[in-house]
Amino acid sequence: MFEQLMQLPLFHGVSAQQLSALVEKMPFHFLKFNDGERIIDEGDTCTHVRFVVSGKVRVSMRFTNLKVTIEQTLEAPNVLGPDYLFGLDTTYPFYVTAEGECGIMQLRKSDYVNIVQADKVFLFNILNYLSRNSQRFTAGVLAMKQGSVTERIALIVSILTTQLSSDITISFLQKDLCTLLGTQRTTLIHALDILKDEGIIDYTTTQITILNLSALRNRS
């Protein structure tokens, strides 16, 4: 497990031995969830840093005013919304469900802060992680060049998903997706058809599946 966790940005530069020693010393909790069980509810306060250590979870985010939901799968090793530990709003804007059996390792925020303060490697990891988010949103906007429906989809997906996610889907009421993207139904379908032909997405009347996120970003 520690070999796996070392791949995570928050544990970058930390050895498996160090991680193992840390887990022995600090009050980490290990939780098991069955398929379909809710792990985090929308609006829950983020009180712990939570890692997916086995299996995978599905993260779902809903638009407030429109029937549009974006979902992504996070496979182990992964981390759940570390950008909600601090800041103005520490409630998760998404809900998380187990996909099959999965294991979560969690640590209280105060204990995590102690680790971060005690060791510069952990400090740099969280500062890098949070800064990177902000930087990629700015860079994404500054790189816009077409204002196309495709570009708008790519921007929204980039902002609402993490870089270690897979199997991203957008479920929608067609009328609401058109509203969100500020486009007419025919323009939307035309754009989706092109993306489907290029193997970048697949879609039905109620759902878009992103098959190749980096191609979507470059294509836009």
Added chain:
Amino acid sequence: MFEQLMQLPLFHGVSAQQLSALVEKMPFHFLKFNDGERIIDEGDTCTHVRFVVSGKVRVSMRFTNLKVTIEQTLEAPNVLGPDYLFGLDTTYPFYVTAEGECGIMQLRKSDYVNIVQADKVFLFNILNYLSRNSQRFTAGVLAMKQGSVTERIALIVSILTTQLSSDITISFLQKDLCTLLGTQRTTLIHALDILKDEGIIDYTTTQITILNLSALRNRS
């Protein structure tokens, strides 16, 4: 000056005495710039945390592929791009120019990291600051409801400006602004006219001035 600096998010909860002691102890540098002088160039590496301690500066960000530039004024007390100290890309995506005489106080990144590590107040401040950025982008996207030109302008401005900025302008080649917003000239002008009538913006053929950013966000 310390009374003023205490207002900044990075110094939240730090007393004027503590700040004064810190500035005596650590190798802070104080720099003076004349009107129009360049303080930071686009592409400069962020090696220091930099504060505007007197006067004001103009921050300009250019789109890579389109002739569109967004500018904002940061008055003292303020901080310059702390989200570029860490992360994947530590080069500033903007340039900064003095507006009138202005004073900058700066500290090397390594010294700032030592402060952050030594004192939980500073640690929480930077973690909160960075997390808040990420949270407000996500919240901004999830709150979209119209996909209108106005909403697109508001989202772009929100992502590219900080919360302590004033006098935000967007300079553009009209063709390129239409491309960026994915709209026709007539639709753009119609949207801008409504916003102008409501006192939210002013505009000419080459520039939009945001008069009321929070109204723009709510209006969209």
